[in-house]
Amino acid sequence: MADKVTIATVAAHANVSRQTVSNVLNTPHLVREETRERVREAIAVLGYRANQAARLMRTGRSHLLAVRIEPTRDGINGSVLDRFLHGLTEAAAPAGYRILLYAAADDQAEIATYDDLLATYELDGFVLTSTHHGDVRTSWLAERGVPFVTFGRPWGRLGADARTEPAALSGAAGSHPWVDVDNAAGTAAATRHLLDAGHRRIGFIGWPEGSGVGDERRAGWAATAGADLPELARATVDGVAEGEAAAHDLLSISDPPTALVCASDSLAAGAYGVAPPGVAVTGFDDTAVARVLGLTSVAQPLAEAAARCVDLLAGVLDGGAAPHPVLLPPSLVIRQSA
Amino acid sequence: MADKVTIATVAAHANVSRQTVSNVLNTPHLVREETRERVREAIAVLGYRANQAARLMRTGRSHLLAVRIEPTRDGINGSVLDRFLHGLTEAAAPAGYRILLYAAADDQAEIATYDDLLATYELDGFVLTSTHHGDVRTSWLAERGVPFVTFGRPWGRLGADARTEPAALSGAAGSHPWVDVDNAAGTAAATRHLLDAGHRRIGFIGWPEGSGVGDERRAGWAATAGADLPELARATVDGVAEGEAAAHDLLSISDPPTALVCASDSLAAGAYGVAPPGVAVTGFDDTAVARVLGLTSVAQPLAEAAARCVDLLAGVLDGGAAPHPVLLPPSLVIRQSA
DNA sequence: CACCTCGCTTTGAACGTTCAAGGTGATAGA
DNA sequence: TCTATCACCTTGAACGTTCAAAGCGAGGTG
Numbered sequence: 116m117a118d119k120v121t122i123a124t125v126a127a128h129a130n131v132s133r134q135t136v137s138n139v140l141n142t143p144h145l146v147r148e149e150t151r152e153r154v155r156e157a158i159a160v161l162g163y164r165a166n167q168a169a170r171l172m173r174t175g176r177s178h179l180l181a182v183r184i185e186p187t188r189d190g191i192n193g194s195v196l197d198r199f200l201h202g203l204t205e206a207a208a209p210a211g212y213r214i215l216l217y218a219a220a221d222d223q224a225e226i227a228t229y230d231d232l233l234a235t236y237e238l239d240g241f242v243l244t245s246t247h248h249g250d251v252r253t254s255w256l257a258e259r260g261v262p263f264v265t266f267g268r269p270w271g272r273l274g275a276d277a278r279t280e281p282a283a284l285s286g287a288a289g290s291h292p293w294v295d296v297d298n299a300a301g302t303a304a305a306t307r308h309l310l311d312a313g314h315r316r317i318g319f320i321g322w323p324e325g326s327g328v329g330d331e332r333r334a335g336w337a338a339t340a341g342a343d344l345p346e347l348a349r350a351t352v353d354g355v356a357e358g359e360a361a362a363h364d365l366l367s368i369s370d371p372p373t374a375l376v377c378a379s380d381s382l383a384a385g386a387y388g389v390a391p392p393g394v395a396v397t398g399f400d401d402t403a404v405a406r407v408l409g410l411t412s413v414a415q416p417l418a419e420a421a422a423r424c425v426d427l428l429a430g431v432l433d434g435g436a437a438p439h440p441v442l443l444p445p446s447l448v449i450r451q452s453a
Numbered sequence: 454m455a456d457k458v459t460i461a462t463v464a465a466h467a468n469v470s471r472q473t474v475s476n477v478l479n480t481p482h483l484v485r486e487e488t489r490e491r492v493r494e495a496i497a498v499l500g501y502r503a504n505q506a507a508r509l510m511r512t513g514r515s516h517l518l519a520v521r522i523e524p525t526r527d528g529i530n531g532s533v534l535d536r537f538l539h540g541l542t543e544a545a546a547p548a549g550y551r552i553l554l555y556a557a558a559d560d561q562a563e564i565a566t567y568d569d570l571l572a573t574y575e576l577d578g579f580v581l582t583s584t585h586h587g588d589v590r591t592s593w594l595a596e597r598g599v600p601f602v603t604f605g606r607p608w609g610r611l612g613a614d615a616r617t618e619p620a621a622l623s624g625a626a627g628s629h630p631w632v633d634v635d636n637a638a639g640t641a642a643a644t645r646h647l648l649d650a651g652h653r654r655i656g657f658i659g660w661p662e663g664s665g666v667g668d669e670r671r672a673g674w675a676a677t678a679g680a681d682l683p684e685l686a687r688a689t690v691d692g693v694a695e696g697e698a699a700a701h702d703l704l705s706i707s708d709p710p711t712a713l714v715c716a717s718d719s720l721a722a723g724a725y726g727v728a729p730p731g732v733a734v735t736g737f738d739d740t741a742v743a744r745v746l747g748l749t750s751v752a753q754p755l756a757e758a759a760a761r762c763v764d765l766l767a768g769v770l771d772g773g774a775a776p777h778p779v780l781l782p783p784s785l786v787i788r789q790s791a
Numbered sequence: 792c793a794c795c796t797c798g799c800t801t802t803g804a805a806c807g808t809t810c811a812a813g814g815t816g817a818t819a820g821a
Numbered sequence: 822t823c824t825a826t827c828a829c830c831t832t833g834a835a836c837g838t839t840c841a842a843a844g845c846g847a848g849g850t851g
Binding site for chain 2: 836837838839840
């Protein structure tokens with residue numbers, strides 16, 4: 116533990132040159148079997164570990180990935196990010212990467228942070244969350260050829276045909292690697308579950324049009340509930356009180372729905388509070404709130420999503436081939452509420 | 454954006470040597486006013502930013518702090534870590550530090566990770582959470598003279614007299630810098646609030662003895678509730694169902710309590726579910742669950758705590774003086790449940 | 792005048808790694 | 822025998838920064 120163990124220490128111990136040690140680590144096939152073993156043993160004995168800073172200086176690769184940590188919004192859906200971060204960290208380690216956090220108040224501040232992180236720490240890549248329509252961050256990164264993955268598909272263009280675009284690294288406008296959870300499939304599964312339970316008029320409480328994610332969740336319900344009946348859907352800002360109000364409204368129309376599919380656990384929590392017995396309610400994200408209230412909710416495979424983000428980014432960094440986007444299916448967690 | 458801007462670029466542009474540019478950045482008083490300005494201008498014009506990797510190689514300071522991200526346990530109290538992490542990241546940036554995440558299954562794995570992070574990334578320091586009795590992590594770090602702060606006081610020794618110890622950096626066994634929230638004050642405030650509301654028999658639902666935090670929360674209740682009546686306290690593993698059971702038990706004794714102070718929102722959520730109207734319940738941590746259920750809960754000043762952690766660590770790293778520990782008061786968020 | 796001090800600046804080296812190029816000895820082909 | 826090829830290994834240089842030391846005028850002191 117006394118002195119630092121560098122590549123030179125190992126070289127001396129194994130009676131080879133620095134470069135040979137380096138080769139054992141990076142291009143083992145160049146080194147004779149016997150020598151390789153001798154060096155490996157010296158590494159083990161001395162407890163040598165390659166210094167990233169020095170390696171970075173030569174190679175330009177920091178093995179650092181950055182993710183933004185957002186302020187907990189309403190606290191209910193906040194734990195989603197928490198779990199995603201944990202998944203990222205766990206998936207990154209075996210791939211040889213570490214996760215660096217940064218905070219930013221808005222997209223512009225985030226771009227300034229990119230600039231700073233790239234210049235001072237020479238980050239290898241970014242994982243972006245909360246993508247939205249007209250996201251300036253992705254184009255900034257793409258223009259500069261900075262590798263990145265988004266958790267959430269690119270909303271600037273429609274559909275999931277991103278794989279038809281040639282290169283994500285080339286800086287060309289267009290697509291980039293992404294991982295997303297199939298939101299529509301989630302609400303569709305919830306709706307189907309309600310249909311199976313005998314419900315025939317199923318309402319939907321979601322967010323105002325324009326948020327890609329919200330629109331998807333609505334579409335999944337609409338496609339499954341039979342017909343997209345505008346009178347059975349309500350759009351509101353996210354929140355418990357808002358969910359209450361919307362549910363109250365929906366349940367007081369003539370021929371009211373007997374079940375409510377909600378775009379978030381916050382909305383569902385509010386709706387469930389005012390729904391009379393027998394009216395089923397489902398939420399989205401399978402948060403702690405859903406667990407405590409006994410809300411049936413759509414669960415996103417966050418650990419899996421995080422792992423795929425790391426895979427994609429590692430692929431771009433190592434291989435260079437533009438990887439295919441990944442769309443993951445959510446699952447329905449059934450509890451008392453539906 | 455084309456070529457890299459290094460200290461040499463700036464030096465050439467300002468007609469000085471590399472070292473002078475370095476001095477402007479690190480020891481400005483050594484440089485003549487006029488020269489200083491000229492260099493500063495060149496830096497601004499060129500958009501120069503010091504490369505951390507190169508700086509690290511010379512100075513041994515990475516300006517990186519590491520924090521462990523834990524798997525969301527029951528999901529209810531998980532958001533506490535989330536908010537703490539966000540606070541850390543925000544506080545670290547202006548101080549010139551960045552936050553690196555790591556995951557570890559247990560304390561032993563965590564120590565292995567320290568070893569790795571220190572060797573490969575030369576981390577400046579660690580922020581530890583979830584400290585507990587007989588924590589092997591702190592002694593490992595202290596022995597090696599690695600700077601660290603804990604969020605949560607050292608439970609190995611009693612009391613808050615850590616400041617009497619000479620040095621936290623010296624590697625001597627003993628105390629280290631820490632930040633904590635005054636758990637006892639939190640449950641005391643909740644209990645006092647209940648007393649003010651007219652309750653006279655106030656029960657407590659907490660965790661088994663031995664977890665420092667849990668014992669503290671119990672002590673705050675015990676000291677305020679009048680007398681420490683064992684018959685009014687229950688200890689159980691954390692969880693909603695466990696809270697239900699404990700509340701059920703407490704409320705069925707003769708002369709049952711009319712109010713329940715709980716050591717967590719999970720326990721409180723369970724208790725609140727089975728408590729008849731009129732029986733008040735308070736939780737701890739002010740999580741999303743408390744917000745949704747309308748639970749009165751003790752809120753920890755997490756952003757503040759995180760900021761103080763950064764302060765202490767930065768103090769140790771820059772100054773070297775062993776900083777005083779910090780004990781922060783929590784606040785009571787009053788809602789319908791009490 | 793010789794010498795020292797002070798304020799400011801420059802020069803060479805070093806941190807630990809990998810790249811690019813070169814060296815060496817053995818084997819093979821002409 | 823000379824040269825080419827090959828497998829393996831070593832040698833300088835470089836990445837961008839800061840440390841340690843030294844240079845260099847101007848001013849002061851004996």
